[in-house]
Amino acid sequence: xxxxxWWAGHKIEFAxxxxxxxxxxxxxxxxxxxxxxTHAGGVISAGFPYNSFPVSPERDTPxxxxxxxxxxxxxxxxxxVVDTESNVALYKKNIDEVRPIGSITKLITVLTVLDxxxxxxxxxxxxxxxxxxxxxxxxxxxxxxxxxxxxxxxxASANNAIxxxxxxxxxxxxxxxxxxNKKAEELGxxxxxxxxxxxxxxGNQSTASDIARLLRLALLQNDIQSITSMSSYKFRTRNTNIxxxxxxxxxxxxxxxxxxxxxxxxxxxxxGFIDEAGYCFAMEVEGKNKxxx
Numbered sequence: 001x002x003x004x005x006w007w008a009g010h011k012i013e014f015a016x017x018x019x020x021x022x023x024x025x026x027x028x029x030x031x032x033x034x035x036x037x038t039h040a041g042g043v044i045s046a047g048f049p050y051n052s053f054p055v056s057p058e059r060d061t062p063x064x065x066x067x068x069x070x071x072x073x074x075x076x077x078x079x080x081v082v083d084t085e086s087n088v089a090l091y092k093k094n095i096d097e098v099r100p101i102g103s104i105t106k107l108i109t110v111l112t113v114l115d116x117x118x119x120x121x122x123x124x125x126x127x128x129x130x131x132x133x134x135x136x137x138x139x140x141x142x143x144x145x146x147x148x149x150x151x152x153x154x155x156a157s158a159n160n161a162i163x164x165x166x167x168x169x170x171x172x173x174x175x176x177x178x179x180x181n182k183k184a185e186e187l188g189x190x191x192x193x194x195x196x197x198x199x200x201x202x203g204n205q206s207t208a209s210d211i212a213r214l215l216r217l218a219l220l221q222n223d224i225q226s227i228t229s230m231s232s233y234k235f236r237t238r239n240t241n242i243x244x245x246x247x248x249x250x251x252x253x254x255x256x257x258x259x260x261x262x263x264x265x266x267x268x269x270x271x272g273f274i275d276e277a278g279y280c281f282a283m284e285v286e287g288k289n290k291x292x293x
Contacts, residue, residue, distance in 0.1 A: 155230055
């Protein structure tokens with residue numbers, strides 16, 4: 001699933017212009033009829049409401065430059081690219097197909113944690129039950145703050161940090177998963193289902209449409225937006241007083257991806273991977289013209 005464009009290696013550019021405010025210009029919705037309906041010149045698709053104006057260089061609307069090249073280079077099975085100002089969908093591919101999403105799950109996890117009003121300075125000790133699968137930064141016995149767990153879980157996508165963060169809420173994993181699903185329903189993620197907080201389980205599933213909505217709402221939270229735009233994070237384990245540095249799993253932030261001059265700033269995003277999902281990516285970026293997709 002790719003909720004927003006993965007430009008690495010493609011140097012694809014997008015033209016983002018003001019949309020034509022013409023309700024009659026809406027084209028037919030693409031996708032499952034039972035999850036979509038037209039309204040005021042736009043479309044509601046499972047989770048993300050986007051305008052479906054015809055887009056082309058001839059019209060004064062946001063449009064994709066070089067769509068055939070973009071489609072040729074795109075390996076994602078599902079993808080949605082949206083101009084955030086107008087909600088015009090610049091590109092759509094299988095946006096309502098339900099798939100595993102890997103660590104993009106962590107976005108709904110941290111939103112659910114925020115609802116518990118965490119004590120950011122609270123000290124948590126890493127234990128064996130926090131697990132060892134996937135990226136692990138912390139070792140058993142390490143003592144860190146809840147704020148550190150929040151950063152490490154999002155930036156390094158460390159699964160044991162996320163499990164410890166969930167444990168800090170006082171909820172059991174079953175109770176927390178239940179709250180994740182209630183949060184998803186509250187946010188209008190109609191095609192999403194979650195069974196645990198890390199994304200390791202293939203039972204965590206969603207659609208490109210839902211993920212685009214989830215990302216947009218998550219980035220409205222200042223804590224999440226600022227953290228997911230960081231290339232690295234330094235923290236000190238309280239039991240050893242040793243300073244550690246973790247790097248973002250997002251290659252656009254770490255400078256490992258060649259995107260040419262297309263992106264001026266990464267607003268925020270999240271990566272994900274498990275075998276059943278493949279590589280997943282959700283991102284909001286700002287172009288040189290200050291427009292966002």
